[in-house]
Amino acid sequence: MPQRLLSDPEQLRAAAVRIRKNIVKMLGRSGSGHPGGSLSSADIMTVLYLNEMNVRPEEPLWPGRDRLVLSKGHAAPVLYAALAEAGFFPEDELLTLRQWGSRLQGHPDMRTTPGVDMSTGSLGQGLSAACGMAIASKMDGAPWRVYALVGDGELQEGQIWEAAMTAVHRKLDNLTAIIDLNGLQIDGTTEAVKSLRNVADRFRVFGWNVIETDGHDIPAIMKAFAAAREAKGVPTCIVAHTIKGKGVSFMENQVGWHGTAPKPDQVEEALRELAAAEEVRN
Amino acid sequence: MAEMIATRSAYGKALVSLGARRNDVVVLDADLSKSTMTAEFAKAFPDRFVQMGISEQDMMATAAGLAAAGKVAYASTFAVFAAGRAFEQVRNSVCYPQLDVKVCATHAGLTVGDDGGSHQAIEDIALMRVLPNMKVFVPSDATVTEWIVKQAAEVPGPVYVRLGRLPVPVLYQPDQRFEVGRAATLRNGNDVAIIACGLMVSKALEAADILIAQGIEARVIDMFSIKPLDLEAIACAAADCGAIVTAEEHSIIGGLGGAVAEAVTSAGKCVPVERIGVADKFGKSGKPDQLLEAYGLTAESVAQAALRCIARARGM
Numbered sequence: 310m311p312q313r314l315l316s317d318p319e320q321l322r323a324a325a326v327r328i329r330k331n332i333v334k335m336l337g338r339s340g341s342g343h344p345g346g347s348l349s350s351a352d353i354m355t356v357l358y359l360n361e362m363n364v365r366p367e368e369p370l371w372p373g374r375d376r377l378v379l380s381k382g383h384a385a386p387v388l389y390a391a392l393a394e395a396g397f398f399p400e401d402e403l404l405t406l407r408q409w410g411s412r413l414q415g416h417p418d419m420r421t422t423p424g425v426d427m428s429t430g431s432l433g434q435g436l437s438a439a440c441g442m443a444i445a446s447k448m449d450g451a452p453w454r455v456y457a458l459v460g461d462g463e464l465q466e467g468q469i470w471e472a473a474m475t476a477v478h479r480k481l482d483n484l485t486a487i488i489d490l491n492g493l494q495i496d497g498t499t500e501a502v503k504s505l506r507n508v509a510d511r512f513r514v515f516g517w518n519v520i521e522t523d524g525h526d527i528p529a530i531m532k533a534f535a536a537a538r539e540a541k542g543v544p545t546c547i548v549a550h551t552i553k554g555k556g557v558s559f560m561e562n563q564v565g566w567h568g569t570a571p572k573p574d575q576v577e578e579a580l581r582e583l584a585a586a587e588e589v590r591n
Numbered sequence: 592m593a594e595m596i597a598t599r600s601a602y603g604k605a606l607v608s609l610g611a612r613r614n615d616v617v618v619l620d621a622d623l624s625k626s627t628m629t630a631e632f633a634k635a636f637p638d639r640f641v642q643m644g645i646s647e648q649d650m651m652a653t654a655a656g657l658a659a660a661g662k663v664a665y666a667s668t669f670a671v672f673a674a675g676r677a678f679e680q681v682r683n684s685v686c687y688p689q690l691d692v693k694v695c696a697t698h699a700g701l702t703v704g705d706d707g708g709s710h711q712a713i714e715d716i717a718l719m720r721v722l723p724n725m726k727v728f729v730p731s732d733a734t735v736t737e738w739i740v741k742q743a744a745e746v747p748g749p750v751y752v753r754l755g756r757l758p759v760p761v762l763y764q765p766d767q768r769f770e771v772g773r774a775a776t777l778r779n780g781n782d783v784a785i786i787a788c789g790l791m792v793s794k795a796l797e798a799a800d801i802l803i804a805q806g807i808e809a810r811v812i813d814m815f816s817i818k819p820l821d822l823e824a825i826a827c828a829a830a831d832c833g834a835i836v837t838a839e840e841h842s843i844i845g846g847l848g849g850a851v852a853e854a855v856t857s858a859g860k861c862v863p864v865e866r867i868g869v870a871d872k873f874g875k876s877g878k879p880d881q882l883l884e885a886y887g888l889t890a891e892s893v894a895q896a897a898l899r900c901i902a903r904a905r906g907m
């Protein structure tokens with residue numbers, strides 16, 4: 310049975326708020342980076358690292374661990390915040406994001422950050438790497454699973470669809486792709502830039518087991534991962550409906566917050582709002 | 592007459608013996624396994640062969656994932672697609688994370704022949720050599736190919752091996768010893784040094800025969816290890832011979848000739864370097880020998896370059 314760090318949805322919710330606060334703080338300090346897509350996947354990443362994935366924070370390279378490929382590598386802040394929350398490295402280190410000499414590079418680097426399973430940053434490549442890992446797991450008859458978090462704009466990369474074919478062809482039921490369907494990319498909405506039409510349908514047509522979920526509803530996300538484990542002979546795609554910038558009202562659904570760091574007063578405002586959200590829950 | 596074996600054939604054979612020895616070796620191909628010769632591995636070890644279909648970019652990043660999970664992944668397709676189509680996957684998913692992916696690209700150079708310019712990679716050495724963490728090998732015959740293919744599994748991190756379609760003479764005895772980063776000197780001489788790679792090594796040997804008739808003793812160096820480069824062999828060639836000719840089945844820009852020129856100037860040697868290769872042009876359809884002739888990749892043109900080079904050295 311996987312070792313779950315947290316199983317109570319309320320505790321996971323609280324952890325997601327802490328992760329969001331850390332995203333805001335890190336980006337405020339670094340002065341550059343990507344808040345929108347980090348916040349939109351905060352709940353998914355919380356569930357992954359604190360509940361779904363079988364990992365050993367004290368032994369990041371444990372061969373039997375589940376792996377995550379952050380295919381949308383620009384959301385590195387949410388990965389780092391989740392890894393710190395899980396205990397892979399001290400929370401203080403988050404504030405070194407993007408600085409000279411830091412272990413927290415602008416985009417994920419598997420050779421410098423404990424817990425990062427694949428280097429990413431160039432969109433469209435991570436799902437292939439996840440397939441490679443899943444194939445290796447199958448070759449070895451190993452139980453460990455692979456997860457890939459993919460952006461919706463990222464689906465415009467042709468290589469994603471090459472990998473989508475690979476995963477089905479090789480029956481990678483140990484692979485779960487999560488699409489962060491926040492509807493925004495850099496130059497505008499995905500609809501305006503190049504429409505994805507119906508993402509769930511597209512994966513279904515490729516032969517994937519598709520599960521749609523609210524990407525901010527923790528119990529629903531947990532349920533989706535549980536269902537993915539049950540699928541046999543096919544990979545699962547969780548299409549997570551999300552809001553870019555989720556949790557910080559002035560960033561929500563704003564295309565401009567894709568790759569702009571908050572200024573000090575905006576950090577304060579965001580942290581106040583997140584603290585209030587924490588209190589409402591308590 | 593030496594036995595003729597294509598380096599791609601030697602690759603296919605070496606993979607099978609490597610696969611028997613190491614069960615962490617996996618092989619990927621993109622619908623060209625009969626041409627790249629990985630089909631032999633696929634037949635011997637079907638569970639460790641991953642047919643990727645016509646998806647070179649997916650193949651390189653999938654190989655990276657396999658390597659990240661502890662496998663040694665050999666990925667094969669034509670050089671144009673391996674180094675060109677999937678360049679950025681090799682850069683970001685393989686080289687940047689220093690993964691154990693061994694890109695073994697066949698059908699490099701003009702001698703692809705009839706398929707024409709779209710299929711004749713003349714830029715792959717340049718593209719692969721510029722990548723940090725990447726090692727680049729261009730074997731000249733079946734013996735050194737076998738050694739490189741097996742050695743690639745031992746050296747950690749990314750490797751690019753450039754292989755040819757055309758059968759080429761076997762130059763080395765089976766018991767020849769090789770070393771990464773060490774060129775093999777096939778002929779001694781102090782009048783001019785011919786530094787070659789791939790099939791141009793056998794042309795360089797023929798050129799040395801032409802030159803000897805004119806009383807010129809050429810040193811012939813097989814620079815199969817392009818990266819790491821044998822800087823010492825180049826510096827010695829410059830010091831001893833005072834004139835260097837490079838010969839490769841690749842653009843004269845950025846390949847072996849470029850690397851040697853960089854090394855010569857870095858070593859502070861003031862010697863002329865003549866580069867024989869494809870002169871900044873694309874290839875065309877034709878028979879391999881016609882193409883080598885048309886593009887000046889012959890023993891005669893190497894010998895002439897040697898004479899030019901010696902004359903330039905005397906004038907300096």
Ligand SMILES: Cc1ncc(C[n+]2csc(CCOP(=O)(O)OP(=O)(O)O)c2C)c(N)n1
Pocket residue numbers: 345346347349381383430431432433459460461462463464489491493494495553567
């Ligand atoms: C191959 C590649 N092209 C362009 C970029 C620059 N880029 C970074 S993020 C981004 C938009 C991503 O949009 P999406 O996938 O929807 O991510 P999210 O909305 O979750 O942030 C782009 C174009 C990149 N990182 N990689």
Ligand SMILES: [Mg+2]
Pocket residue numbers: 460461462489490491492493494
């Ligand atoms: Mg998006």
